Amino acid sequence: MSLHPRASSDVFVPDESNTRLLRDAFGRFATGVTIVTAAAENGVAAITANSFSSVSLSPPLVLWSPDKKSRRFSYFEAATHYSVHVLSADQDDLCWAVAKDVYALNDRGLHLNAEGVPVLENCLARFECTKTAVYEGGDHVIMLGQVNRAQMREEGDPLAFFKGQMGRFTTR
Numbered sequence: 001m002s003l004h005p006r007a008s009s010d011v012f013v014p015d016e017s018n019t020r021l022l023r024d025a026f027g028r029f030a031t032g033v034t035i036v037t038a039a040a041e042n043g044v045a046a047i048t049a050n051s052f053s054s055v056s057l058s059p060p061l062v063l064w065s066p067d068k069k070s071r072r073f074s075y076f077e078a079a080t081h082y083s084v085h086v087l088s089a090d091q092d093d094l095c096w097a098v099a100k101d102v103y104a105l106n107d108r109g110l111h112l113n114a115e116g117v118p119v120l121e122n123c124l125a126r127f128e129c130t131k132t133a134v135y136e137g138g139d140h141v142i143m144l145g146q147v148n149r150a151q152m153r154e155e156g157d158p159l160a161f162f163k164g165q166m167g168r169f170t171t172r
């Protein structure tokens with residue numbers, strides 16, 4: 001039996017009938033926003049992802065989770081290398097462009113790194129990775145990557161994502 005919360009503080013049991021509620025509850029976790037890129041036969045494959053997380057310092061590992069149902073999943077499944085770009089607050093246009101179109105970065109003249117991955121400049125941080133493991137994660141997979149090279153910028157606010165909306169991080 002599924003429970004339909006009357007108030008936002010009601011407890012619910014996640015099931016097939018209320019995935020929207022679970023999505024909304026997950027959305028209470030404020031995150032940054034990244035763009036992950038990989039080389040594709042027809043140029044740059046890119047995806048906007050907020051599932052990024054740092055994992056380990058030694059060895060240097062990060063993760064992100066692509067949706068198995070995504071039309072662009074096969075690019076990231078096939079890629080041995082990819083690059084994760086942490087977006088700054090003024091990059092929301094890029095975030096939405098990539099969310100809509102896997103090839104949104106094709107005409108932006110991205111440089112290739114040593115492993116042939118197209119990389120963005122001027123992000124808050126960049127993690128150039130070798131894929132080291134893929135774990136089952138329900139309708140997503142968890143991709144673990146070893147960071148071969150990292151880069152960061154001192155100045156700039158992060159693009160923040162909360163309750164389905166973009167915003168800014170402010171310090172107290």
Ligand SMILES: Cc1cc2nc3c(=O)[nH]c(=O)nc-3n(C[C@H](O)[C@H](O)[C@H](O)COP(=O)(O)O)c2cc1C
Nearest residue numbers: 047048049050051065066067070071072099100161
């Ligand atoms: C802020 C934001 C975060 C997202 N995070 C993820 C993510 O972590 N993993 C994922 O597979 N898709 C994520 N998406 C969705 C993809 O960016 C993209 O919109 C989706 O793959 C489009 O569907 P398609 O690949 O079938 O064209 C996110 C989208 C937005 C706007």
